[in-house]
Structure formats: structure tokens, C-alpha cells
Amino acid sequence: MTENALTLESLRNLPLPMPEKGSKEERGTVLVLGGSVEVPGAALLAGNAALRAGAGRIRIATVGRAAMPLGLALPEARVVGLAEAEDGGIDPVRAGGRVTALAQRCDAILIGPGLSAGDGTSALTLSLLPGEPPTTFVLDAGAISGLGAHAETVRSCGGRAVITPHAGEMAQLLNVGRDEVEADPLAAARRAADLLGCIVIMKGARSWIVDPDGERWLYAGGGVGLATSGSGDALSGILAGLLARRTGALAAALWAVCLHGEAGRRLSCRVGPLGFLAREIADEVPAILREVASEPTS
Numbered sequence: 001m002t003e004n005a006l007t008l009e010s011l012r013n014l015p016l017p018m019p020e021k022g023s024k025e026e027r028g029t030v031l032v033l034g035g036s037v038e039v040p041g042a043a044l045l046a047g048n049a050a051l052r053a054g055a056g057r058i059r060i061a062t063v064g065r066a067a068m069p070l071g072l073a074l075p076e077a078r079v080v081g082l083a084e085a086e087d088g089g090i091d092p093v094r095a096g097g098r099v100t101a102l103a104q105r106c107d108a109i110l111i112g113p114g115l116s117a118g119d120g121t122s123a124l125t126l127s128l129l130p131g132e133p134p135t136t137f138v139l140d141a142g143a144i145s146g147l148g149a150h151a152e153t154v155r156s157c158g159g160r161a162v163i164t165p166h167a168g169e170m171a172q173l174l175n176v177g178r179d180e181v182e183a184d185p186l187a188a189a190r191r192a193a194d195l196l197g198c199i200v201i202m203k204g205a206r207s208w209i210v211d212p213d214g215e216r217w218l219y220a221g222g223g224v225g226l227a228t229s230g231s232g233d234a235l236s237g238i239l240a241g242l243l244a245r246r247t248g249a250l251a252a253a254l255w256a257v258c259l260h261g262e263a264g265r266r267l268s269c270r271v272g273p274l275g276f277l278a279r280e281i282a283d284e285v286p287a288i289l290r291e292v293a294s295e296p297t298s
Helices: 041-052 064-073 092-103 119-128 147-155 167-174 178-183 185-196 231-244 249-270 278-294
Strands: 003-005 029-033 057-063 078-082 108-111 136-139 161-163 199-202 207-210 216-219
Touching: 029 041, 029 092, 029 231, 041 057, 041 064, 041 108, 041 231, 041 278, 057 064, 057 092, 064 078, 078 092, 092 119, 108 119, 108 231, 119 147, 136 231, 147 167, 147 185, 161 185, 161 249, 167 178, 167 185, 178 185, 185 199, 185 207, 185 216, 199 249, 207 249, 216 249, 231 249, 231 278, 249 278
Parallel strands: 003 216, 029 057, 029 108, 057 078, 108 136, 136 161, 161 199
Antiparallel strands: 199 207, 207 216
């Protein structure tokens, strides 16, 4: 398989769906399942990014203590407080039925921002997979690590899932050392795509996007400033927003990585190569989308 260089220029011939009627329903609904008492802001970053990518509606399901502050911080969202476990995360037993109900009629479901890896997060993830087509899934952060033991469940999504691991999460998924993943991130991404039958965004200084057929794209832009707390939550939110707009899983992954990277590049030029914040990334996205859409394809 050949390696494809991923740039905004290369995506101009892969246009994103645009709403015809202008309704929120047409632009899709995103559910973000995430956040904890210690990391409530991860769900906020992801939800804001999903809206900036063009989703019509956003639902956030998080721990009860975080729900009210999060709703005030993102007044555009419907925020639902869930039962809390002893460790400050979401209790999968007491919250499971509520989560399943919230997931109904959602076009894209993002699971993981601010959730710790473990049995509880795995139980929440498995309670929603594979879902009914055309619902799509983004599995991020704590939702990734335990997927190796449930590969068939992910495969049953039929290509409607995208995972977004960094090296540590990929190492846990594949049950290998982090050094092995960092030595050959492409090989790790290809192995995960084959195991799970899903699109893989292998995050890093150079990000690889791999599909289950072995096709691969390399994104080398963005800059070191994107290696900041919460940056991955912004990426997963952008991705979920594009999926909600009925963008295909592979196209959404390619666009999300490019938009995230280009936002980082612009912030590094305007703010500085280091020190811009993850909360600022999503605000760059609408202008980038406008500029790309306004330029003719070759």
C-alpha cells in the first residue's frame, strides 16, 4: 500500500456534506459521554469542538457534580448528570440505562474524554456498541484501552467507528510496550485497524490515519504546540461533529486531523509556537472550513 500525504489541498476534492434545509436535525446530533469529577473539562472541550465543526445539536452525559457547571460553560448543550462512582467517574451500573436512552437518535457518539481506563468505562462503551446504523462512534482516551478484549464488538460496527489513541493508549490496546508503539506507530496503527475493523487515528508529532483495508495517510503538520493538555479532546470533538453531519468515517477522520493541525499552525503563528490552549483550537475551525470551501478544486 502506498503512503498518502494528508494536506488541506488534498482534501479539496473530498468535500464535506452541506445542509440543504438549514435545520439542526440535518446537521446531526452528537452525544459526548465523558468527564469525571477530576477532569470535567474534557467533555466541555469535545462538545464545543463538535459544534464548531458544524454539528446541529450536542448532548453531554457526565457525572452529576459536573453537569450544572458544564451546562453554564456551554449553554448550547443539553447536559445530563449521571450517577457517580466512588472514584469520581460515571457509575456504569446506575447510569447505564440513562446513557442508552440518551444515545437514541444520535448521529455520532463520542465516548471517552475525561474517562479513566478500566472496567467501568469498558462497560459503558460496550453498552452502546455497535448501535443502529447509521450511528457512528468515536472512541477516545479511556474508552480505547480495553477494546482489545472486545474486538468483535467493535468489528460489528461495520466501519462506523474511529479510534484516536496516543502511544500510551495504543500500547494498552495492543498489550505491548509503549516503546514498541513509538518505534513504529504506523505498524501499531495497522495492527489495530486490522484487529478492530475500524479507522485508526494514531496521534503523535506525525499522525497516521489507517483504514481496515490497509490504506494509510500521514499528516506531518500542526506543530509542537498541539502537544498540550486537552488537545486530543478537541480533535475527537471535531471528528464527532463531522460524523454527525453524515460525513463518512474515513473522510471525517482525514478532515478532523487536518482541521486540528491547521488550527494549531494558525495559533502558533498568531499566539506563539507554545502556550496556546486547547480551548482555542476549535474556534479556528469555522474559518478554515469557509476558506477551503470557497477555493476551487483542481
